[in-house]
Amino acid sequence: MTSPDFIQASCADDYDPNSMPVDKARRFIRDYLNPVQATETVDLKAALGRVLAEAIQSPCNVPNHDNSAMDGFAVNSSDLPSEGTVTLKVIGTAFAGKPYEGPVESGQAVRIMTGAVMPQNTDTVIMQEHAKAENGQVTFGAGTKPGQNRRFAGEDLKLGQVVLPVGHLMRPADIGLIASLGIGEIKVYRRLRVAFFSTGDELAGIGQSLETGQVYDSNRYTIYSMLTRLGVEVIDMGVVRDDPALLERALLEASQSADAVLSSGGVSVGEADYMKTLLNQLGQVVFWKIAMKPGRPLAYGKIGNAHYFGLPGNPVSVMVTFYQFVRDALLFLMGQTDARPAPLLQARCTTPIRKAPGRTEFQRGILSLSEEGEWTVAVTGNQGSGILRSMSEANCFIVLPESCGNVEAGSTVQVQQLEGIV
Numbered sequence: 001m002t003s004p005d006f007i008q009a010s011c012a013d014d015y016d017p018n019s020m021p022v023d024k025a026r027r028f029i030r031d032y033l034n035p036v037q038a039t040e041t042v043d044l045k046a047a048l049g050r051v052l053a054e055a056i057q058s059p060c061n062v063p064n065h066d067n068s069a070m071d072g073f074a075v076n077s078s079d080l081p082s083e084g085t086v087t088l089k090v091i092g093t094a095f096a097g098k099p100y101e102g103p104v105e106s107g108q109a110v111r112i113m114t115g116a117v118m119p120q121n122t123d124t125v126i127m128q129e130h131a132k133a134e135n136g137q138v139t140f141g142a143g144t145k146p147g148q149n150r151r152f153a154g155e156d157l158k159l160g161q162v163v164l165p166v167g168h169l170m171r172p173a174d175i176g177l178i179a180s181l182g183i184g185e186i187k188v189y190r191r192l193r194v195a196f197f198s199t200g201d202e203l204a205g206i207g208q209s210l211e212t213g214q215v216y217d218s219n220r221y222t223i224y225s226m227l228t229r230l231g232v233e234v235i236d237m238g239v240v241r242d243d244p245a246l247l248e249r250a251l252l253e254a255s256q257s258a259d260a261v262l263s264s265g266g267v268s269v270g271e272a273d274y275m276k277t278l279l280n281q282l283g284q285v286v287f288w289k290i291a292m293k294p295g296r297p298l299a300y301g302k303i304g305n306a307h308y309f310g311l312p313g314n315p316v317s318v319m320v321t322f323y324q325f326v327r328d329a330l331l332f333l334m335g336q337t338d339a340r341p342a343p344l345l346q347a348r349c350t351t352p353i354r355k356a357p358g359r360t361e362f363q364r365g366i367l368s369l370s371e372e373g374e375w376t377v378a379v380t381g382n383q384g385s386g387i388l389r390s391m392s393e394a395n396c397f398i399v400l401p402e403s404c405g406n407v408e409a410g411s412t413v414q415v416q417q418l419e420g421i422v
Contacts, residue, residue, distance in 0.1 A: 019291035021402060022324065022360045026341075028286055029300055029325060033307065035335045036259060038190040044178055047170045049231035050188035051335035056164040058181055061154035066118040068094070069149045073131055073138050074112040074122040076104065077146035087139040094119055109138050118150060125149035157181075167337035189335035192230075195258035196223050197237035197250055199266035199275070200313060205239070218388060219264040219311075219318050226322050227262075230330055242266070248278050255283075255306035259333060262326065265313030275299065275310055283308065291359040291402065294385035295321040307333065314385035320362045320397070323418075344399055344414040347375040353407040355400050364394035367415055377415050394418060 020028070039053040068074065079088060088109040094100035096115035103120040104110055110119045111133070118125075124146055131140040157163060163181065164174060170188075178186065203217040204210055217239055227234045235258055240250045247266070254261040266275040276299070279285045283303035290298045294317040299310030309326050311318045324341065331339035347367060355361055365377045377398055380390045397416040400407065407413060 019289040019296060019359065020287045021291050025287060025290050025298075025300070026325065026328070029329050030332065032286060032300075032302065033329060033332050035333050035337075036189050036192060039187050040190055041185050041187050044175060044184050044186060047178075047186055047188060048172065048175060050170050050191075051331075052164055052166055052168045052170065052186065053189045053335065054187040055162050055166050056178055056181070056183065056186065058157040058159060058161045058163050059183070060181065061159050062157035062180065063115075063151060063153055063155065065153050067096075067151050068112045068114055068116050068118060068125045069151050070114050070125065070127055072112060072128045072149060073109045073126045073133075073140070074100075074104065074119050075109045075124050075126060076106060076122055077124045079106060079109075080124065080144055080146065081140075081142045083142050085139055085141045087137050090133065090136055090138050092119075111138075123147055123150060167335055169331065169334075169336045169339075192232040192260065192330060192334045193235060193258040194227055194232045194260045194262065194330065195235035195237055195254035196220070196227070196262035196264075197254070198239045198264050199242060199247065200239070201242050203239050203265075218315050219313070222315065222319055222388075223262060223264065223311075223322070226319070226327070227330075230327065230334075232330060232334070244278065247275065248282065251278060251282055251303055251308075255303035255308070258306055260307045260309065260330060261303060262309045262311060264311045264318050266310070279303070279308065279310075290321075290325075292320075292324070293359055293361045294383075295324070295362075296359075298325065300325070312385070315388040316364070316385045316391055319388075319391050323397075324362065342416050344416055345375070346412050347377040347415050349378070349398065349407055349411050349413045350376050350409055351378040352409045353379060353398070353400070355404060355406055357403055357405050360402050361398075361400040361404075362416075363398040363400065364390040365396045365398040365415060366394060367396040367417065375415075377413065 075088060079086060088107055090111055091108050092100045093111040094116040095113050099117035100110045100119040104122050112125060124144060126140045126144055131138050163177060198217050198220050202214050204214045206216060224234060224236060237250060237254060240246050276288060279301050283301055285299060285301040288299050289296055295312055297312050298321045301308045311321050328339045328341060353363060363383055364380045366380055367375060367377045370376050377396060380393045383390060395418055399414045399416050
């Protein structure tokens with residue numbers, strides 16, 4: 001009888017010593033990937049989520065002039081007192097976009113706003129909080145260093161400097177950065193084309209009445225959503241029944257129209273699972289099983305020039321294998337040269353977990369910050385690979401490495417946040 005102190009693992013516990021370790025499988029996949037080469041030029045507003053095919057170089061210095069880092073008074077450092085106070089005459093004001101014209105002589109100061117051009121002959125800004133202005137004069141004491149609160153031309157970016165390299169995945173901050181350089185169009189790699197389909201006679205479409213033994217095909221909807229998040233061109237090929245001729249036709253059609261092909265189901269060891277035989281006939285199989293849970297029956301290979309990922313049929317396994325293998329592979333195919341799994345963080349696990357050494361496990365967890373400022377994590381409950389609710393409730397994976405055994409409550413574990421990869 002299972003101890004109530006442990007969350008019962010629910011995927012098949014038939015660990016296969018011939019399964020490939022997770023890290024080795026990731027390396028194998030990467031070695032076989034050939035990123036797309038075709039490019040196109042897009043408007044900057046349409047560049048979010050695209051991958052740069054040409055480095056962005058700064059056409060100017062940023063900022064293009066010495067300017068003030070804060071509101072205050074622009075002075076020449078020769079007027080800074082070494083002790084006591086000094087009073088200078090305020091001769092004007094410099095605004096951002098409206099500089100003060102004319103030189104500033106010794107004994108003079110200019111009221112200046114953040115971002116405004118440093119007036120001629122000034123090199124230091126006195127913070128307004130450290131100064132007292134009245135009757136056209138400003139008084140301040142010692143303590144400000146020469147050059148303080150002044151930003152130099154080219155301090156952020158210098159003329160000709162590479163701002164973003166080839167292979168960079170465009171994020172919102174990158175869009176603004178490029179816009180700040182006055183660049184309105186960029187060259188990116190073309191969108192990756194990804195075809196996918198579900199397999200299985202037991203699958204019913206939404207809107208149909210379920211017959212005995214049937215389930216609704218949720219995998220196509222999660223896969224479609226995960227692919228859409230990546231910004232690829234999605235080709236939904238529907239459901240393909242467990243018929244070798246139909247599966248062969250689907251694989252050939254998908255491989256001729258897409259850069260990558262994904263299927264869910266049909267990669268385990270059941271009598272009706274024909275995919276392995278077909279892949280051996282049509283292309284190349286690199287590996288078939290991964291030493292992980294959930295998601296052990298994961299296939300990777302090639303059909304013609306298309307990369308093939310055979311995902312398991314269980315809904316949770318589909319998502320776990322996609323996030324741990326397929327997502328980064330697709331990003332690399334898109335041209336993102338530094339695509340890698342999300343980093344692992346440490347948290348205290350409040351839930352005991354039963355685990356046998358020998359494979360990597362990805363438990364679904366809820367990560368939270370305690371009142372004491374400590375990150376804690378608990379499993380979402382039943383970890384069955386068919387319980388999609390466990391993914392919906394989770395905000396992280398609890399990653400338990402191959403060498404790890406049972407986890408006691410209070411132990412430190414590694415977690416991988418879902419936000420940012422999903």
